[in-house]
Amino acid sequence: MTVPTTDSTRLAYRAWRPVAQPRAYELVVDRIEEQIYAGVLTVGDRLPAERDLASMLGVSRAAVREAIRALAAQGVLASAVGAGRDAGTTVAAMPSEALTRFLRLHVALANFPMPDVVDARVMLERGSVRLAARQRDAEALRGLEVLLTRMETPGLDREEFNDLDSDFHIALAEAGGNRLVADITTAIRASMRLPILQSCQATGAWRQISTRLCRGHRTIVDAVASGEGDTAAAAVESHIRYAYEALLYTR
Amino acid sequence: MTVPTTDSTRLAYRAWRPVAQPRAYELVVDRIEEQIYAGVLTVGDRLPAERDLASMLGVSRAAVREAIRALAAQGVLASAVGAGRDAGTTVAAMPSEALTRFLRLHVALANFPMPDVVDARVMLERGSVRLAARQRDAEALRGLEVLLTRMETPGLDREEFNDLDSDFHIALAEAGGNRLVADITTAIRASMRLPILQSCQATGAWRQISTRLCRGHRTIVDAVASGEGDTAAAAVESHIRYAYEALLYTR
Numbered sequence: 001m002t003v004p005t006t007d008s009t010r011l012a013y014r015a016w017r018p019v020a021q022p023r024a025y026e027l028v029v030d031r032i033e034e035q036i037y038a039g040v041l042t043v044g045d046r047l048p049a050e051r052d053l054a055s056m057l058g059v060s061r062a063a064v065r066e067a068i069r070a071l072a073a074q075g076v077l078a079s080a081v082g083a084g085r086d087a088g089t090t091v092a093a094m095p096s097e098a099l100t101r102f103l104r105l106h107v108a109l110a111n112f113p114m115p116d117v118v119d120a121r122v123m124l125e126r127g128s129v130r131l132a133a134r135q136r137d138a139e140a141l142r143g144l145e146v147l148l149t150r151m152e153t154p155g156l157d158r159e160e161f162n163d164l165d166s167d168f169h170i171a172l173a174e175a176g177g178n179r180l181v182a183d184i185t186t187a188i189r190a191s192m193r194l195p196i197l198q199s200c201q202a203t204g205a206w207r208q209i210s211t212r213l214c215r216g217h218r219t220i221v222d223a224v225a226s227g228e229g230d231t232a233a234a235a236v237e238s239h240i241r242y243a244y245e246a247l248l249y250t251r
Numbered sequence: 252m253t254v255p256t257t258d259s260t261r262l263a264y265r266a267w268r269p270v271a272q273p274r275a276y277e278l279v280v281d282r283i284e285e286q287i288y289a290g291v292l293t294v295g296d297r298l299p300a301e302r303d304l305a306s307m308l309g310v311s312r313a314a315v316r317e318a319i320r321a322l323a324a325q326g327v328l329a330s331a332v333g334a335g336r337d338a339g340t341t342v343a344a345m346p347s348e349a350l351t352r353f354l355r356l357h358v359a360l361a362n363f364p365m366p367d368v369v370d371a372r373v374m375l376e377r378g379s380v381r382l383a384a385r386q387r388d389a390e391a392l393r394g395l396e397v398l399l400t401r402m403e404t405p406g407l408d409r410e411e412f413n414d415l416d417s418d419f420h421i422a423l424a425e426a427g428g429n430r431l432v433a434d435i436t437t438a439i440r441a442s443m444r445l446p447i448l449q450s451c452q453a454t455g456a457w458r459q460i461s462t463r464l465c466r467g468h469r470t471i472v473d474a475v476a477s478g479e480g481d482t483a484a485a486a487v488e489s490h491i492r493y494a495y496e497a498l499l500y501t502r
Contacts, residue, residue: 029324033352036359037445043360069317070324073280076356094360101284102353105327108287109294109345112431120431123378127370180363180371184435194288 024059028067047089096183103187118244124185129232131176133224140175144221158200199247209246275310279318298340347434354438369495373488375436380483382427384475391426395472409451450498
């Protein structure tokens with residue numbers, strides 16, 4: 001909860017805990033981020049030279065360099081060497097992969113309870129298929145059809161099935177046309193890759209489970225193709241809940 | 252779309268683009284992340300010493316140091332100096348703030364279309380209020396009530412109103428009890444802070460708009476308190492859509 005409390009409560013609470021002293025480079029990172037949030041720095045803009053930044057912010061050039069490296073590692077900044085027009089450090093459009101990677105790490109380490117991850121997927125994918133059913137994009141539907149057919153190949157390797165399943169859910173999210181939602185969905189599915197794969201490999205009921213998963217996919221795609229958003233939403237929810245029941249809660 | 256293509260198409264596509272040569276530290280980052288995804292490294296685990304990692308991976312100690320710094324900047328690793336039991340680099344539980352910060356940067360830079368951001372919020376918050384209506388947690392409801400009352404204070408500063416509004420939506424997401432969803436909702440709301448604030452400050456119809464926003468909040472909280480999930484979901488959707496209509500699409 002973020003209900004503000006009085007200043008004295010807050011002070012008493014903070015009183016004798018260890019002081020977190022931010023390092024110089026962290027302060028530089030904060031300043032650069034502030035400029036981005038404020039819209040002053042935007043994609044493609046060049047950062048001032050290292051020397052100038054250091055003197056403006058009153059920190060060492062090493063601190064500036066470390067801040068730039070940390071932000072570059074996250075895809076926020078891009079550096080090019082040389083002295084030409086393209087040299088220097090610019091603000092980058094963070095690629096979807098950066099978000100996927102970060103969210104995947106976060107889900108892996110923050111140790112969210114499995115039912116929370118399932119509910120999050122349900123919320124997002126219900127919304128995506130509703131959008132997809134409104135769009136009924138022919139190319140997206142063809143792509144989903146290709147994946148369905150491949151997943152129905154008899155004797156398909158479990159790891160390949162799992163990867164195609166992941167592709168299917170990403171394609172479904174993309175068929176909704178909302179890139180932010182598709183990025184988050186992709187990240188959550190990717191973070192679950194390993195536990196899902198391990199369960200696929202461990203289960204003794206693989207044939208029944210995979211058949212039922214494929215049937216679930218067909219029901220979703222049929223509903224999307226005929227523009228029935230409510231049916232598609234219900235179908236994707238029961239499909240996701242079934243998959244986790246069958247694969248992850250039983251271990 | 253992630254429909255796999257044939258190898259020759261893929262090769263032709265990649266043929267004459269610049270070669271992206273990963274730097275040594277990036278390869279070290281990849282290796283550490285693989286261990287995390289595989290569940291070999293988990294929260295609290297200690298990384299091998301810098302010297303050992305460098306020799307095992309066949310890279311310089313500088314590359315290992317840079318990788319550790321980049322991951323520490325993202326909250327994945329924590330380093331402690333000294334020689335005691337707690338010294339060394341350990342895997343950290345990434346805090347919610349790290350995700351919020353990253354997603355906020357991503358939304359700011361990836362430049363998602365506004366309707367996509369709105370739809371994402373609608374999906375997540377519809378889901379959250381449904382969960383909240385099922386829980387009807389007394390403490391969460393009291394917290395929401397406190398925020399509502401503060402927002403209804405006549406003559407409240409627009410910036411303060413905006414911050415309380417943000418707190419309200421975060422508290423609503425937390426009342427659903429799903430931390431992953433709450434984290435994502437918080438991040439998306441935070442990424443919109445500036446444009447929403449600017450619109451609040453620019454509009455000539457502030458009194459009507461803020462009154463209607465407060466009424467929307469009341470309707471949501473009432474529905475949650477009486478356990479009516481469907482009503483709460485409909486109310487939060489129309490509230491969010493109204494806010495963006497009134498504040499952001501009209502500029």
